Amino acid sequence: MATSNFIQLAKSMARTHGVPELAIVAIPHPIGGIVEEEIRGKARSAIEEIVAKATARSHSREAADERPEASLISLAGSANDVSLAFYRHGWTDGLPIVPPTADAVRGMLRGTDLPAHHALGAMPPAGSPVTMEKIAVNAVMAGCRPTYMPVLIAALEGMLEEGFDLTGVQTSTGAHSPLLIVNGPIRQPLRINCSSGALGPGWQANATIGRAIRLIQNNVGGAHIGTTDMTTLGAAENYTYCLGENEERSPWTAFHVDQGFDREDSTVSVLGAFAPEQVSDHVGIRPEEILAVAASVISTFSRFHLRAMDHIITRDSVLLVSPEHAASIANAGWSKAHAQAFLFDNCRLPYGRLKQLRRQIDPSSLIQTAEGPMVPMFARPDAIKLIVAGGPGKHSAYVNTGHSKKILTKKIVLPKAWAQLLDEYRE
Amino acid sequence: MSDQQWRLMNPVGDPPRAVFDGAGRPGDLSGKTLGLFWNGKPGGDVLLDEVALCLSGRFPGLDIVKFWEARPGTITAYGNSADNLRFMAQSADLVIGTNAD
Numbered sequence: 001m002a003t004s005n006f007i008q009l010a011k012s013m014a015r016t017h018g019v020p021e022l023a024i025v026a027i028p029h030p031i032g033g034i035v036e037e038e039i040r041g042k043a044r045s046a047i048e049e050i051v052a053k054a055t056a057r058s059h060s061r062e063a064a065d066e067r068p069e070a071s072l073i074s075l076a077g078s079a080n081d082v083s084l085a086f087y088r089h090g091w092t093d094g095l096p097i098v099p100p101t102a103d104a105v106r107g108m109l110r111g112t113d114l115p116a117h118h119a120l121g122a123m124p125p126a127g128s129p130v131t132m133e134k135i136a137v138n139a140v141m142a143g144c145r146p147t148y149m150p151v152l153i154a155a156l157e158g159m160l161e162e163g164f165d166l167t168g169v170q171t172s173t174g175a176h177s178p179l180l181i182v183n184g185p186i187r188q189p190l191r192i193n194c195s196s197g198a199l200g201p202g203w204q205a206n207a208t209i210g211r212a213i214r215l216i217q218n219n220v221g222g223a224h225i226g227t228t229d230m231t232t233l234g235a236a237e238n239y240t241y242c243l244g245e246n247e248e249r250s251p252w253t254a255f256h257v258d259q260g261f262d263r264e265d266s267t268v269s270v271l272g273a274f275a276p277e278q279v280s281d282h283v284g285i286r287p288e289e290i291l292a293v294a295a296s297v298i299s300t301f302s303r304f305h306l307r308a309m310d311h312i313i314t315r316d317s318v319l320l321v322s323p324e325h326a327a328s329i330a331n332a333g334w335s336k337a338h339a340q341a342f343l344f345d346n347c348r349l350p351y352g353r354l355k356q357l358r359r360q361i362d363p364s365s366l367i368q369t370a371e372g373p374m375v376p377m378f379a380r381p382d383a384i385k386l387i388v389a390g391g392p393g394k395h396s397a398y399v400n401t402g403h404s405k406k407i408l409t410k411k412i413v414l415p416k417a418w419a420q421l422l423d424e425y426r427e
Numbered sequence: 428m429s430d431q432q433w434r435l436m437n438p439v440g441d442p443p444r445a446v447f448d449g450a451g452r453p454g455d456l457s458g459k460t461l462g463l464f465w466n467g468k469p470g471g472d473v474l475l476d477e478v479a480l481c482l483s484g485r486f487p488g489l490d491i492v493k494f495w496e497a498r499p500g501t502i503t504a505y506g507n508s509a510d511n512l513r514f515m516a517q518s519a520d521l522v523i524g525t526n527a528d
Contacts, residue, residue, distance in 0.1 A: 001474065001478075001523065001524070001525045001526075002525070002526050002527050003527045003528060005527070006526065006527035006528070009527070010526065010527070015442075016442065016443070018443070018445045018446050018447045019446075019447055019449055020446060021448075021449035022449060023449075027474065027525075029527075029528070030470070030528050031468075031469070031470030031471060031473075031474050031525070031527075031528070032468060032469035032470045032528045033469065033470075033528075034470065036473050039470045039473040039474050039477070040473060040474075040476075040477040042474065043473075043474045043475075043477035043478050043481065044477060044481060047478065047481045047482070050478060050482075050523065051456070051482070051485075054452065054453070054456065054461075054521055054523065055452050055453060055454055055455060055456060056452050056454070057449060057451070057452050070437060071436065071437050072434055072435065072436065072437065073433075073434075073435045073436075073437055074432070074433065074434055074435075075432075075433040075435060076430050076431065076432055076433070077429060077430065077431065077433075078429035078431065079429075079431075081429070082433055082435065086438075091438050091439065099433055099435055100435050100436045100438060101433065101434065101435060101436070102434055102435075102436060105436045122443070123440065126440060126442045127442050127443050128439075128440025128441055128442045128443075129440065129441065130440070133436070134438065134440055136436075137436040137437070137438045138438050140436075141438060162506075165505055165506065167506065168504070168505055168506075173528060215438065219438040219439045219440060220438075220439070220440035221440070222440070222442065230527075403505065405505075
């Protein structure tokens with residue numbers, strides 16, 4: 001049973017999994033956030049259809065998804081006409097695209113030694129294979145340079161791992177996007193912004209790497225907003241969500257080193273994530289003061305937006321620490337682990353208030369305090385990943401997970417002719 | 428006005444075409460075991476509970492297993508484990524679930 005607004009998603013997932021005849025009964029939307037008797041009435045109204053579909057098979061198969069058969073498309077007109085034609089097909093993010101000519105795609109494929117038909121895996125909800133060729137086509141459309149291909153490939157490898165929960169990220173009502181954090185020496189030649197405005201506009205790498213990921217989600221994954229991508233509101237981060245760690249201004253080890261890589265490795269870490277929430281503090285001097293503000297931002301009722309969300313607290317999320325905040329914390333002698341422990345101890349909500357709001361909390365997870373029982377926001381201190389990013393100023397940001405169970409870090413593998421490629425495409 | 432001829436690469440993926448036969452239907456629910464799967468989304472448990480109430484008096488011998496009570500670990504909207512899926516498949520002749528909001 002699926003509510004009426006989610007029927008297209010249910011049918012799409014059934015087709016993806018090879019069972020187009022799956023019996024689906026539509027229940028008038030919604031069943032959440034309404035009184036119990038109304039929900040029961042919806043069940044009673046659907047009971048005859050439920051019985052009919054439970055006891056007899058339907059022989060009508062859903063038509064296959066409409067999709068172009070040709071791998072090559074012929075068009076006449078200007079580059080703008082191409083862009084508009086792709087837009088009308090639903091293949092863009094609404095912004096103009098670079099026409100993916102065969103030459104441009106061949107050029108993009110120089111960013112990997114893997115063959116064009118090599119697939120990293122199948123991308124939900126459509127289940128299409130993520131081939132080098134499809135990555136390259138969408139990367140051209142997004143405006144990427146061929147030198148960005150290794151970053152895209154590594155990011156997609158992470159996104160296709162089970163812990164990322166790409167199905168959830170692609171289809172959920174939450175405004176989730178893959179957050180990409182680049183570490184290591186590759187940040188310099190690609191000019192990946194790690195400093196002022198790292199999550200803002202103006203840098204080709206940050207703008208187009210994230211954009212290519214979005215186009216791949218749409219065109220290869222089949223995440224179409226309103227039918228299979230059910231994001232209620234969406235977010236600006238759905239266009240692009242890519243930055244580098246400001247390792248040069250970090251007082252701590254680089255994040256990819258924390259994740260088990262060598263400092264000289266280049267990596268990309270991915271997390272299905274909500275939009276960043278600002279942690280602004282121009283006043284705090286001591287670590288306890290700055291991190292108390294972070295704990296306040298992290299500890300909100302919104303984290304428990306479903307009735308039972310205990311499992312959410314076991315997940316990784318990210319605190320993007322501005323270099324000035326990081327310096328204030330580290331100059332007081334605090335390690336990352338010390339800061340994580342402080343946040344773990346201070347990110348809590350009163351159990352009584354959550355109970356009033358109909359949230360169901362596992363009593364075994366409660367912490368007894370002088371203020372009464374509290375619900376922790378995290379299951380363990382190291383679930384709060386500290387990553388230094390941004391430029392001068394005192395604005396950090398909390399990035400909550402959206403579906404992903406953990407942040408996944410992948411090594412960026414460069415093609416043999418990397419030096420030559422870099423010479424040709426360096427900014 | 429440009430009339431340039433373009434040969435462009437298609438950005439859209441090729442979804443799998445494999446189709447499996449759907450599960451057989453019992454024809455009649457009498458004497459069968461019906462499993463109810465709740466993915467944890469608010470209201471789904473109430474909806475399924477009402478389905479159970481409607482069906483239990485209607486089909487003699489119908490046994491109903493609410494997986495969220497029989498095996499609380501199945502309550503997830505984030506993909507069930509193979510073990511949980513096997514448990515549900517082996518515990519019932521037919522499974523009805525809810526998803527979405």
